Amino acid sequence: MRSFLVSVAVVVCAAMSGTAQAAPPFEYDRELGDVARATLRQAVSDDPGFARADVKRVYIRCYLDKRSFERAFERRFGLSASRVIAYYAGGADVHLRDGTCDNVRSFLGGRHTVYTAGAYAILLHEALHRQGVQDERITTCLANDAVRWGTEWLGFDETKALRARNLALTFTRLFSPASYRMGKPNCLLLGRRTDWTDHR
Numbered sequence: 001m002r003s004f005l006v007s008v009a010v011v012v013c014a015a016m017s018g019t020a021q022a023a024p025p026f027e028y029d030r031e032l033g034d035v036a037r038a039t040l041r042q043a044v045s046d047d048p049g050f051a052r053a054d055v056k057r058v059y060i061r062c063y064l065d066k067r068s069f070e071r072a073f074e075r076r077f078g079l080s081a082s083r084v085i086a087y088y089a090g091g092a093d094v095h096l097r098d099g100t101c102d103n104v105r106s107f108l109g110g111r112h113t114v115y116t117a118g119a120y121a122i123l124l125h126e127a128l129h130r131q132g133v134q135d136e137r138i139t140t141c142l143a144n145d146a147v148r149w150g151t152e153w154l155g156f157d158e159t160k161a162l163r164a165r166n167l168a169l170t171f172t173r174l175f176s177p178a179s180y181r182m183g184k185p186n187c188l189l190l191g192r193r194t195d196w197t198d199h200r
Contacts, residue, residue: 025068026095032060032104036094036127039150043142044195054197058127059092062101069097086122088129096123107164108154117164118171121147132200138190140180142199144168145191 036058044050063069073081076089086096096104103119125143133139148165152158169184182190 025065025072026061026063029060029062029101031108032062032096032101032123033058033094035104035108035150035154036060036123038153039124039146040127040131040196042149042153043146044197047195047197050195050197056130057092058094058130060101060123061093061095063096063098065098069095086126088126092130094123094126094130096126110156112151112160112164112167114167114171114174117147117167118175120150120164121168121171124150128196131196133196135199136180137182138199140172140176141182141187141190142196144172144187146196 037055040055041052063072070081070084072095073079073084073087085100086094088094100119100122103116104123107116107120121140121143124146125139128139128143128146133142144165147168148161151161151164156164169187172181173184
């Protein structure tokens with residue numbers, strides 16, 4: 001009987017250690033997914049043909065550290081992730097670096113800087129890909145514009161919302177590849193004339 005109990009204990013310990021090793025290198029952040037979805041709803045002007053349910057749910061994977069994010073990206077695409085901040089690879093999941101998630105959370109808490117507004121726009125950019133918007137330049141512009149509407153939805157006044165949008169545009173100008181950038185006047189015009197739903 002004693003040898004049987006020892007065998008069972010060994011099997012249980014082996015199973016537990018196997019489970020610990022299989023833990024995913026990310027955590028889902030439900031709040032960020034809900035914020036992305038709500039922001040995209042707010043960014044659509046009064047269109048009688050648009051229903052709130054038309055915004056697809058987004059699941060945000062916040063990677064636990066730099067190495068886990070880069071390893072997952074490189075395994076999936078076979079390319080270096082050194083210049084990648086976030087990505088969408090189909091399905092309902094959006095993949096964000098740990099620092100990007102932290103910066104979005106900081107933005108939601110009221111700290112509006114170039115980096116936190118840029119992170120919020122990145123979250124929205126990848127959520128827009130989930131909705132079917134594909135062109136990178138248009139997606140980036142629409143995400144930056146949506147920062148304004150999301151900031152107002154979060155309870156900040158119009159002045160702070162416009163400033164947050166401008167900070168996101170600054171982040172894009174400073175750090176995004178040329179193929180993702182659109183001049184501010186053209187982006188603002190696109191935002192006035194169209195909704196993201198027109199670009200799916």
